[in-house]
Amino acid sequence: MTEKIVLVNEDGIRTDGRKLSELRPIKLEVGILSNADGSAYIEQGKNKILAAVYGPREVHPRHMALPDRALLRCRYHMAPFSVEERKSPAPSRREVELSKVIREAFEPAIFLEKFPRTSIDLFIEVLQADGGTRCAGVTVASLALADAGIPMKDLIVACAAGKAGGHLVLDLNDIEDKEGEADIPVAYMPSFNAVSLLQMDGLLTIEEFQQAINLALEGCKQIYALQKEALKAKYQAIKESTEVTEEE
Numbered sequence: 001m002t003e004k005i006v007l008v009n010e011d012g013i014r015t016d017g018r019k020l021s022e023l024r025p026i027k028l029e030v031g032i033l034s035n036a037d038g039s040a041y042i043e044q045g046k047n048k049i050l051a052a053v054y055g056p057r058e059v060h061p062r063h064m065a066l067p068d069r070a071l072l073r074c075r076y077h078m079a080p081f082s083v084e085e086r087k088s089p090a091p092s093r094r095e096v097e098l099s100k101v102i103r104e105a106f107e108p109a110i111f112l113e114k115f116p117r118t119s120i121d122l123f124i125e126v127l128q129a130d131g132g133t134r135c136a137g138v139t140v141a142s143l144a145l146a147d148a149g150i151p152m153k154d155l156i157v158a159c160a161a162g163k164a165g166g167h168l169v170l171d172l173n174d175i176e177d178k179e180g181e182a183d184i185p186v187a188y189m190p191s192f193n194a195v196s197l198l199q200m201d202g203l204l205t206i207e208e209f210q211q212a213i214n215l216a217l218e219g220c221k222q223i224y225a226l227q228k229e230a231l232k233a234k235y236q237a238i239k240e241s242t243e244v245t246e247e248e
């Protein structure tokens with residue numbers, strides 16, 4: 001008989017030492033790849049994810065071009081070494097689904113109509129996965145889009161909440177995702193108080209569902225502040241380096 005994993009102990013502490021409504025430590029960096037038009041990197045707990053953006057640029061193949069707006073394409077991909085058991089590098093059904101829902105999460109935010117007949121290509125590369133990669137992927141992709149200078153109504157930020165070990169928890173890690181009772185990833189546009197991605201697996205009462213959504217949105221608001229700081233840090237660094245050059 002397999003032993004049941006204790007996801008939350010009597011003190012309300014989770015397997016990775018967090019409190020129930022605590023995010024994993026997050027590190028964000030903007031503009032780290034020189035060959036892409038925009039790029040960013042996120043570490044959220046053990047997740048390590050890169051995002052890169054090309055565009056707006058000419059569409060290939062040309063027949064895919066849209067006369068009235070830019071074509072947004074998204075590829076979410078997990079490196080073969082990103083998970084415990086080697087993953088085939090070929091796109092899985094899961095990756096095809098995630099690429100679609102992430103693209104749809106961004107469509108309402110980007111001024112696509114400003115760039116007819118062009119494409120904006122968004123790549124999300126998961127280097128190390130530990131649960132919640134679609135959310136961390138959205139958060140980092142938003143920064144890569146901003147870094148590429150793509151005009152957006154707002155940054156999109158994403159975070160999951162759910163239930164593990166009988167408790168509502170924020171920002172589920174891999175074991176909570178797999179062994180827990182429910183997981184609700186949410187992508188959010190804070191300035192519009194609007195949600196552009198909402199998925200759920202597992203079982204919750206309606207009351208728990210409402211509480212979990214609110215918890216996820218609280219998480220999103222905290223991460224949104226970090227996104228803005230990361231963007232400012234990049235431009236501060238550029239400002240300082242140009243000031244030094246001017247002085248020389």
Ligand code: CDP
Binds near residue numbers: 094131177
């Ligand atoms: O990553 P996210 O929670 O958005 O998606 P998921 O389909 O709920 O996957 C949860 C976690 O399962 C991932 O973050 C990975 O840590 C793990 N996973 C895995 O171990 N092997 C895969 N082929 C896919 C996912």
